[in-house]
Amino acid sequence: MPAAVRASLSAREVNRPSFRAPAARRDPERVTPALLADVRRHGRFDAHCLNCGSCAVACELSDESITLPRRPIRAVLLGLKRSTRESLEPWVCHDCGDCAIACPQKANPAESMRTLRRYLTGQYDITGLSRRILRSRAWHLGALGVVFAIVLALLVVYHLHWGELTMTDFVSTALPMEHMFPKIRYFTWIVYGIPLVFLTLHALRMQRMTMGRSGVPLRHYAMEAWTIFVQVVTQKRMRQCPAEQRKLRALELFREEGREAGVRLVPRRWLKHWLMAAGTMAMIVITGLFLSWFQTDAVHAWYHPQRALGYLASACILWATTDILVRRVRTPRAERRPNALAMPLLLWLTVVSGLAVHVVRMLGLELTTHYAYAVHLLITVPMLVVELPFGEWAHMIDRPLALYFHAVRLRAAAELPPEAGLAPAHVP
Numbered sequence: 001m002p003a004a005v006r007a008s009l010s011a012r013e014v015n016r017p018s019f020r021a022p023a024a025r026r027d028p029e030r031v032t033p034a035l036l037a038d039v040r041r042h043g044r045f046d047a048h049c050l051n052c053g054s055c056a057v058a059c060e061l062s063d064e065s066i067t068l069p070r071r072p073i074r075a076v077l078l079g080l081k082r083s084t085r086e087s088l089e090p091w092v093c094h095d096c097g098d099c100a101i102a103c104p105q106k107a108n109p110a111e112s113m114r115t116l117r118r119y120l121t122g123q124y125d126i127t128g129l130s131r132r133i134l135r136s137r138a139w140h141l142g143a144l145g146v147v148f149a150i151v152l153a154l155l156v157v158y159h160l161h162w163g164e165l166t167m168t169d170f171v172s173t174a175l176p177m178e179h180m181f182p183k184i185r186y187f188t189w190i191v192y193g194i195p196l197v198f199l200t201l202h203a204l205r206m207q208r209m210t211m212g213r214s215g216v217p218l219r220h221y222a223m224e225a226w227t228i229f230v231q232v233v234t235q236k237r238m239r240q241c242p243a244e245q246r247k248l249r250a251l252e253l254f255r256e257e258g259r260e261a262g263v264r265l266v267p268r269r270w271l272k273h274w275l276m277a278a279g280t281m282a283m284i285v286i287t288g289l290f291l292s293w294f295q296t297d298a299v300h301a302w303y304h305p306q307r308a309l310g311y312l313a314s315a316c317i318l319w320a321t322t323d324i325l326v327r328r329v330r331t332p333r334a335e336r337r338p339n340a341l342a343m344p345l346l347l348w349l350t351v352v353s354g355l356a357v358h359v360v361r362m363l364g365l366e367l368t369t370h371y372a373y374a375v376h377l378l379i380t381v382p383m384l385v386v387e388l389p390f391g392e393w394a395h396m397i398d399r400p401l402a403l404y405f406h407a408v409r410l411r412a413a414a415e416l417p418p419e420a421g422l423a424p425a426h427v428p
Helices: 003-015 035-040 054-058 070-077 081-086 098-102 109-124 129-135 137-162 167-172 181-211 218-223 225-234 269-289 305-330 342-362 366-390 392-415
Strands: none
Touching: 035 070, 035 081, 035 109, 054 070, 054 098, 070 081, 070 109, 081 109, 081 181, 098 109, 109 129, 109 181, 109 392, 129 137, 129 366, 137 167, 137 366, 181 269, 181 366, 181 392, 218 225, 218 392, 225 392, 269 305, 305 342, 342 366, 342 392, 366 392
């Protein structure tokens, strides 16, 4: 068979989404030769795929509607940008690593899927900042630095203007803590509101890219609304990964040139990920909605809900982020994806600085408390304003949304007649 014909057949196979839009609305897709290079700017993406299907066979999350990771990888290699942007499959992947073990080319499709998710995050962002931050360390550090400088300026202006302090008093005198309580609540709402606005736009753009051509009725979105809540709260899809189902499993991905070139899967990865997410969401809810109850001058007993909830959430986050940081630091520098340490490190520093504020306040060190609180804000605000809407933290909304849209497609395919064009595509 001529090479051109084989390429055409491969393109047609990959071009079939899991749920086809009506035939009248599917126009031929143009090939984008620069797609692979663009994806590679977000990390490592191996082009040595033979399209043998070993990875899809090894993946226990694959089924008749989702082919992991073969189809999305093939779409990138063929330059099918529209199919790549419309695909939900990269988000169904939960990094179990079985595909990398099964790959005869040692192409590490698991790492390629991580890179593809970073690329898609940049595509969903309407501002274009994600594409720059996720590709460039300079842009990433620059964005964090700009927000850091703004927060520092606000702290100085607040104390000199509203606190009516001289510069000498500002660096040497501690004001009573109650002076900031009403204002810090509004400041917190603004800090949370900024990423919320961008994440909402992010979600809407993701819906347009992945579902805009499917013609699924609105009632199916409403009927599956519960799915997104379940995925956010339980993250049960990750528990379906074989690494979570088999206890005490530590698989070596592959060896290259006599050394380990992959990572080891840690048992109960789901538990650590869930605890980190649960602790983070708990702190966001407490500080966003109940800050006046959580942050006061009153000192309660250690078992009081105000302190107990803070300790529990902090412990969950610290345990998970420490484990992530240790594993990523042990990964050879040449094999780390861009900015791999930023998210867990900033989250770890946020918790540690928050605990430091708590400890020095309990000890009655007023001036030290003010400095510790300033450091806490200088770490936390850039993390929330930059990392959450524009960095890797965006996957916290991308993955649950993708699983929700996938459930909507399944419901539509089950209820609509075959001639509607939403039947699951068969992948040989």
